[in-house]
Amino acid sequence: MKLKRYRLEVSFEWLLSEVGTMHWADFTAQRLAETREGPYVSCSGITPSGDFHIGHLREILSAEMIHRACLDAGLDSRYIFIVDSMDPLRRVYPFLSEDYQQYIGCPLAFIPAPDSDGRPSSDGRSYAEHFLEPFLQALAEIGVFPEVIMNHLTYADGLFAEKIDSAIEYANEIKEIIESISGRELDDNWFPYKPLGSDGSMDGVTVTGYEKPYVHWTDKNGNSGSADIRKAEGKLPWRIDWAARWGIHGVTCEPAGKDHGAAGGSFDTGLPICRILGSSPPEKMVYEWIQVKGAGPMSSSSGNTIGPLETLSIVPPEILRYIIARSKMNRHIEFDTGGMMFVIADEYERLVANPPKKKEGMSKRKEISVDTRLAARRLSQTERGFEPKGTISFRHLAMLAQIKNSDTDIWNSLRNSGHLSGEPHKALQQRLLRMRNWIRSIHFPEDARIHIRNKIDDEVREKLSEEQKKFLKKLAIEFGKIDWTEDLISSTIRNTASEFGIEGRESYTVLYWAMLGRNNGPKASALLLEIGLEDAIDLLNS
């Protein structure tokens, strides 16, 4: 019986990774609709023990996208974010002062937030709130608005009481499950509930008895007391807490990081424990980690985490969502704020501008691929149901932001090129702001930086034919005769080129070699205008 169940779970897991079927979010929604009754509750859970990092976004977005897919499929769905505020402080982290030693073992909801020096502050905010707030702010920027549930309040409201009582009643069975599935050995005085001692810490507290609803204890200081299971006076150990909350909140789907998902991990023990506690668990679903790499030369020496807020100061929110939406759950994502951003942004922009369509005679496999990409496009929108329009490209903006210091000049340029009519929309202004932040940061890839030459590179000089050299010299002379406007620059280039019998394409290539040391670049006349008449003439004569 047990074995049979296990096989089913494995098979679901396999199907989940099988994106060939369709997008994982839509697949999961469909699967949920087929296998259980609504309402459907997608859930994420994170411990606010310190700064949130980019990896947490996968936890959040995986669940949120499944929630959206449920809504899109017409299902009754909610998305909840359970903050593990009842979890204890494990140790004094590097960013905390030694003062936190006294709080080890205490729930994060009940200890003070650190101030900028890492000391306990007295502004009344809890440690949990302190780290949660900026994260929620980041989530709002990517269009994620979860129902936030502080776990310590669920304890305080007595919602855990029944589960705690059952856990104590079935303590032996639960112990057996944990020992057999995880392979761990629990010692003899193991108890499925951890009361807080006299100093508010759950470390070193020994349970001495249970009389519903009180768990009696003695702590390391020799004090004794009783914890009311209907209040936040103690908590279930993690593996049981997780299983219990599935029942309490009616969770139907909770993607878990691969640490939980590994064989013998907390997901595997959670499933049977949840059943023992009288509820039906969600099906196993595991996502891979996001790894940060190539974040620039600084990152390797100075730690390579990047926070959601820092990420969002340089990456457009829909691109961030797309990074999650385009990847299968069981694939690593190598997060890179450098050159990879261009590649992903290009891909996203193409997908937006040119949504794939099914065609007559297309193979089944290709049709599936079309569906999957359309779903990724849909789920990347910060606003559900928003139909994105093609916009100014990421690359183009990167270039403009580098050659033009004034935002006004950029808007004018975009109007000239037909990318913009009237005043820039707020979203576009934000995009430019992020782009400027990115360019200023260490993350911006070196090879995307535009380095305007003040003299022609030696290598380039060797490549140039005599004709081409003459062309550049002549161009310098002609430039000296005109008003320095884009139109005149442009026509002068063409006129001079034809004088030398150089084709249009070649004349530009030669110019780019001279100006940038590469084959192509931003519109030559615009670039020359930015360089300025004198510098341009100097360059061409060099």
Place this chain on the structure above:
RNA sequence: GGGCCUGUAGCUUAGUCAGGUAGAGCGCCGGGCUUUUAACCCGGUGGCCGUGGGUUCGAAUCCCAUCAGGCCCGCCA
């Protein structure tokens, strides 16, 4: 020590459950367009499917071994 996931073109990857000539996007090369805002359009190049065995008429796919990267089995979420 035990177990799980991943390894496919220069890059990102689809295909692996149910074995049947390895698909795509980017890059690159060529052509077209011609005021080139890294644009756009068309065409092409490119893979001993980590490695070695086995099963099979036939293996990226199944089995065994092995290498590489990551993770879990320490109440750690």
